[in-house]
Amino acid sequence: MTIQIAGLDGKTVNIAADALQSFKAAFKGSLLTPDDAPYEETRKVWNAMIDRRPGLIARCTGTADVVQAVRFARQHGLLSSVRGGGHNIAGLAVCEGGLMIDMSLLRGVWVDPAQRVARAQAGCTLGDVDRETQLHGLAAVLGFVSATGIAGLTVGGGFGYLTRNHGWTCDNLVSMEVVTAAAQVLRVSENENADLFWALRGGGGNFGIVTSFEYRLVPVGPEILGGAIAWRGEDARQVLDAYREFSAKAPRELTSVAVLRMAPPAPWLPKEVHGKPIIAIFVCHSGQVEEAQALVAPLRQLGQPVADIVMRRPYAQMQSLLDATQPKGRRYYWKSHYLAGIDGRTIELAAEHAGRIRSPHSAILLFQIQGALNERPPGYSPAGNRDAAYVLNITGSWENADDDAVNVAWARECFEATRSCSTGGTYINFLTEEEGRDRIEAAYSPADLHRLAELKRKYDPDNLFRHTKRVAA
Numbered sequence: 001m002t003i004q005i006a007g008l009d010g011k012t013v014n015i016a017a018d019a020l021q022s023f024k025a026a027f028k029g030s031l032l033t034p035d036d037a038p039y040e041e042t043r044k045v046w047n048a049m050i051d052r053r054p055g056l057i058a059r060c061t062g063t064a065d066v067v068q069a070v071r072f073a074r075q076h077g078l079l080s081s082v083r084g085g086g087h088n089i090a091g092l093a094v095c096e097g098g099l100m101i102d103m104s105l106l107r108g109v110w111v112d113p114a115q116r117v118a119r120a121q122a123g124c125t126l127g128d129v130d131r132e133t134q135l136h137g138l139a140a141v142l143g144f145v146s147a148t149g150i151a152g153l154t155v156g157g158g159f160g161y162l163t164r165n166h167g168w169t170c171d172n173l174v175s176m177e178v179v180t181a182a183a184q185v186l187r188v189s190e191n192e193n194a195d196l197f198w199a200l201r202g203g204g205g206n207f208g209i210v211t212s213f214e215y216r217l218v219p220v221g222p223e224i225l226g227g228a229i230a231w232r233g234e235d236a237r238q239v240l241d242a243y244r245e246f247s248a249k250a251p252r253e254l255t256s257v258a259v260l261r262m263a264p265p266a267p268w269l270p271k272e273v274h275g276k277p278i279i280a281i282f283v284c285h286s287g288q289v290e291e292a293q294a295l296v297a298p299l300r301q302l303g304q305p306v307a308d309i310v311m312r313r314p315y316a317q318m319q320s321l322l323d324a325t326q327p328k329g330r331r332y333y334w335k336s337h338y339l340a341g342i343d344g345r346t347i348e349l350a351a352e353h354a355g356r357i358r359s360p361h362s363a364i365l366l367f368q369i370q371g372a373l374n375e376r377p378p379g380y381s382p383a384g385n386r387d388a389a390y391v392l393n394i395t396g397s398w399e400n401a402d403d404d405a406v407n408v409a410w411a412r413e414c415f416e417a418t419r420s421c422s423t424g425g426t427y428i429n430f431l432t433e434e435e436g437r438d439r440i441e442a443a444y445s446p447a448d449l450h451r452l453a454e455l456k457r458k459y460d461p462d463n464l465f466r467h468t469k470r471v472a473a
């Protein structure tokens with residue numbers, strides 16, 4: 001049977017039965033066509049706004065399968081995409097009609113507690129890595145929602161509760177194994193293929209398929225002080241004003257995130273606020289619990305909180321506290337800016353636009369990131385943005401396609417209104433499907449983008465890895 005797959009040039013490529021058969025013979029994992037039962041679930045990504053149907057899905061079981069998939073894509077000139085955790089808002093993991101190279105079965109993690117490093121395969125979620133590293137009271141610098149894939153997060157930069165102390169996720173990489181566009185397996189580190197190592201620390205999916213990441217680990221927990229405090233939406237301005245001071249003074253072990261939204265029907269929130277506007281501050285202190293209690297006290301004494309679940313808890317639990325708010329299969333649309341600080345105007349605009357939220361799932365978030373990342377020199381890694389202190393993320397989230405227009409419009413209006421509060425920079429991993437060249441240019445410094453484009457020409461001259469936010473025009 002001949003199958004049809006989208007080609008790199010936009011035309012359809014007919015793959016003859018014998019060609020497919022030889023790929024099958026060389027490939028150990030499963031190859032799924034639209035007729036195979038697991039195809040439907042495998043093609044779906046986190047954001048239900050993305051509804052693409054690849055012509056073929058290659059479910060890799062190891063590096064050798066990745067090499068075979070890249071060879072097959074090259075040989076036939078196929079459009080391909082790479083799936084890690086499938087959490088990219090723009091749905092970069094899945095391409096229409098092409099070959100989806102699915103890494104999500106590769107979930108091994110090996111920890112070396114003596115050397116304080118962990119090697120994790122590229123299909124791991126953040127939760128997979130936290131689970132294994134926390135056995136030893138260690139952690140990698142990862143993000144805030146445990147089901148997110150490490151691969152996309154790391155090659156785009158990565159930030160989370162440990163970023164203030166240790167920088168971007170990609171600043172904490174020791175090495176990676178990569179399959180290049182030429183189907184070569186390379187190890188990259190500061191001493192081996194150092195230019196490719198640099199490019200993969202923020203340059204996204206342009207340069208090859210990482211099969212495993214080696215992370216430097218830091219001691220954390222296993223128990224930390226963390227959780228959230230919530231107030232009524234009417235208090236948003238007062239709480240944000242206090243948050244500005246609280247977060248600016250907090251030591252680097254203490255990271256906080258402000259969230260403005262409607263209260264979900266979560267057990268930690270009293271029934272009388274469910275469905276009503278709230279502001280919540282999530283805090284995580286990654287050092288000594290006793291010290292942390294005193295640091296968090298001023299926040300707990302602020303105004304009249306409706307809920308307070310800041311407590312001693314496992315770090316791994318803290319890492320999944322936001323999970324329920326971000327389920328796979330809802331419709332999502334984000335806009336974001338980096339901020340150098342929070343001023344009165346940012347507070348006013350956040351409170352005003354939170355008051356106009358159109359869905360019970362949408363939110364405005366302020367993630368605090370300032371600290372170690374600001375101290376690295378320009379050009380240290382393309383993730384860059386070393387003047388950023390907070391990330392403002394405007395997250396539209398809703399259930400029905402009929403509500404797309406109002407929710408997208410809300411996020412865009414809030415984004416435009418807050419543009420003047422921004423450093424002008426943005427996070428490559430938060431860019432939506434339609435955000436193009438101007439936003440990619442906002443994500444990188446001109447010098448870094450120039451260097452990324454040069455390295456793209458060196459490592460992928462035929463632009464095989466094009467189903468991503470492209471660093472070369």
Ligand SMILES: Cc1cc2nc3c(=O)[nH]c(=O)nc-3n(C[C@H](O)[C@H](O)[C@H](O)COP(=O)(O)OP(=O)(O)OC[C@H]3O[C@@H](n4cnc5c(N)ncnc54)[C@H](O)[C@@H]3O)c2cc1C
Nearest residue numbers: 084085086087088092143144149151152153158159205210
């Ligand atoms: C609910 C949620 C929470 C998030 N929280 C955070 C956070 O706290 N901190 C943060 O920094 N980001 C966060 N993000 C953004 C996140 O970093 C990106 O969505 C990222 O793309 C997710 O990685 P993934 O592997 O799941 O992506 P996928 O959708 O699987 O892949 C996205 C793109 O990454 C590239 N890629 C994937 N795998 C590989 C690979 N093996 N080798 C090379 N390139 C690859 C490819 O270009 C691919 O197209 C969050 C996203 C969501 C949806």
